Amino acid sequence: MVADGKGNLAEEQGGVSIQDIGRLGNGRLDRLFIGSWRAFFAIRRLRPAIVHFHDPELIPLGMLLKAFGYKIIYDVHEDVPRQIFSKIYIPKIIRYPASFAMSGLEWFFSRMCTAIIPATPIYADRFPAKKTVVVNNFPIGTELVVKNPTPYEQRTPSFAYLGGIETIRGAVEMIRAFECLDDIPGARLELAGEFNPPSLEAALRALPGWTSVHYHGQVGRSQVARILSKVRAGLVVLHPEPTHFESYPIKMFEYMSAGLPVIASDFPVWRRIIDGAGCGILVDPLNPRSIADAMRSILEHPAEAEAMGQRGRQAVERAYNWETEAVKLMGLYNKLLAF
Numbered sequence: 001m002v003a004d005g006k007g008n009l010a011e012e013q014g015g016v017s018i019q020d021i022g023r024l025g026n027g028r029l030d031r032l033f034i035g036s037w038r039a040f041f042a043i044r045r046l047r048p049a050i051v052h053f054h055d056p057e058l059i060p061l062g063m064l065l066k067a068f069g070y071k072i073i074y075d076v077h078e079d080v081p082r083q084i085f086s087k088i089y090i091p092k093i094i095r096y097p098a099s100f101a102m103s104g105l106e107w108f109f110s111r112m113c114t115a116i117i118p119a120t121p122i123y124a125d126r127f128p129a130k131k132t133v134v135v136n137n138f139p140i141g142t143e144l145v146v147k148n149p150t151p152y153e154q155r156t157p158s159f160a161y162l163g164g165i166e167t168i169r170g171a172v173e174m175i176r177a178f179e180c181l182d183d184i185p186g187a188r189l190e191l192a193g194e195f196n197p198p199s200l201e202a203a204l205r206a207l208p209g210w211t212s213v214h215y216h217g218q219v220g221r222s223q224v225a226r227i228l229s230k231v232r233a234g235l236v237v238l239h240p241e242p243t244h245f246e247s248y249p250i251k252m253f254e255y256m257s258a259g260l261p262v263i264a265s266d267f268p269v270w271r272r273i274i275d276g277a278g279c280g281i282l283v284d285p286l287n288p289r290s291i292a293d294a295m296r297s298i299l300e301h302p303a304e305a306e307a308m309g310q311r312g313r314q315a316v317e318r319a320y321n322w323e324t325e326a327v328k329l330m331g332l333y334n335k336l337l338a339f
Helices: 028-046 056-067 080-086 092-112 171-181 200-205 208-212 221-228 250-257 268-277 288-300 302-318 322-337
Strands: 010-013 016-020 050-053 071-076 115-118 158-162 188-192 213-215 233-236 262-265 280-283
Touching: 028 056, 050 056, 050 322, 056 071, 056 092, 071 092, 071 322, 080 092, 115 322, 158 221, 158 250, 171 188, 171 200, 171 208, 171 288, 188 221, 208 213, 221 250, 233 250, 233 288, 250 262, 250 268, 250 302, 262 268, 262 288, 268 280, 268 302, 280 288, 288 302
Parallel strands: 050 071, 071 115, 158 188, 158 233, 188 213, 233 262, 262 280
Antiparallel strands: 010 016
């Protein structure tokens, strides 16, 4: 792994060699220009058989490395051209031309690179079929399963959201939903992740519902598992932005893998997953009352809620797990290494 980080040069974790390219500033231009330049020289020094990356800002670096003869895999985690319309740091007046330019850049690069790995089947439609392999971003099957979880019927009336804390990810609506649950003693939101932008934290803390929030900060995977083992359901109430409609949010599948029912935005793609597995409740993500009603239903019908969680867990074991997807990824690597 060639990446920026703590600036401690090279280390190894879990069998993965990490080649640190040093600390970078917080600005996007630092990552785009200085980070790409350092990564180029690190990759040239390492001389890998395949270069696999997923940050769209690294497409120019991918083009350069392709020109030097490397086999390049572009890992597509989101619909970037459509996502641009939701970026608050991009002035509205230039979002359309920026989206158009990004579409053209991806089209051109997809003809250059060796293979493309979209994270959902819908994303795959934008790229040449002959070099595209869909590898869904599903959780490792047992990673978030703890040995001794709190029995479901003994859990407090708590719910979890773990991930990026942003307005378009429903941060405000989740907290306001708890204002509608003030008649339930101990109702609580277990919240973990990074605020984006940082100023959002103050705005959320000013909401009356914040008194029901237990904020953990940024947490590691083992702590994520512990939090999920003690709550009643997981929340993933992203706003109806174009980039969200067709996404496969990893958090939804992580909640399912932990045996939790899911309270999720009512999008067509998500409805097929949740209704198909019978593992949750769909809500209007812009309506705090709708979210609160779903949480209330979970608390008032604990046996059915627990059964939802079990069905979600079974769906992950059957289909939505990384072990299944890893076979496709390793197959692609082996195919590319054979030539």
